[in-house]
Amino acid sequence: MKERIIGFLVLTSSITLFLVFTFNSEGVILIDEYNYELQNNKESSILEQKFFYDETVLNSKALWIIQVQSFQTIEEAMLFAESLKRMRLNPYIVKKTISDTKIYRVIVYSNDESDNLENAVNKLEKKGYKLSIIKE
Numbered sequence: 001m002k003e004r005i006i007g008f009l010v011l012t013s014s015i016t017l018f019l020v021f022t023f024n025s026e027g028v029i030l031i032d033e034y035n036y037e038l039q040n041n042k043e044s045s046i047l048e049q050k051f052f053y054d055e056t057v058l059n060s061k062a063l064w065i066i067q068v069q070s071f072q073t074i075e076e077a078m079l080f081a082e083s084l085k086r087m088r089l090n091p092y093i094v095k096k097t098i099s100d101t102k103i104y105r106v107i108v109y110s111n112d113e114s115d116n117l118e119n120a121v122n123k124l125e126k127k128g129y130k131l132s133i134i135k136e
Contacts, residue, residue, distance in 0.1 A: 062109035064133070065107055068084065068108055068129050071106070072102065
């Protein structure tokens with residue numbers, strides 16, 4: 001019985017370490033960090049009718065923000081965000097509920113003045129992405 005418990009603990013630890021290294025532990029943190037859904041669904045639906053983008057996104061300290069794509073599943077959004085990281089961009093994911101449909105927006109931003117908005121736009125357009133500049 002002890003061998004089974006030890007085996008189970010080793011297996012779960014291995015899987016956890018694999019997932020942490022696979023997602024660099026940032027993907028899950030970013031999802032939690034930028035989850036702007038309100039606790040009360042009634043308030044949420046009223047606010048979503050007024051604002052397409054959250055005030056917290058628009059009022060962030062980022063110098064510029066670009067929405068690259070949106071997805072209906074978090075897995076697709078996380079995979080896409082990882083591909084943007086490999087392009088040396090700073091992606092994060094914003095979860096939004098519109099008419100009972102969850103949307104995961106993948107957004108790229110920069111806080112660094114040396115990061116040029118035009119360079120980021122050019123990189124993304126070369127890959128064929130249609131962009132929406134949220135903040136300049």
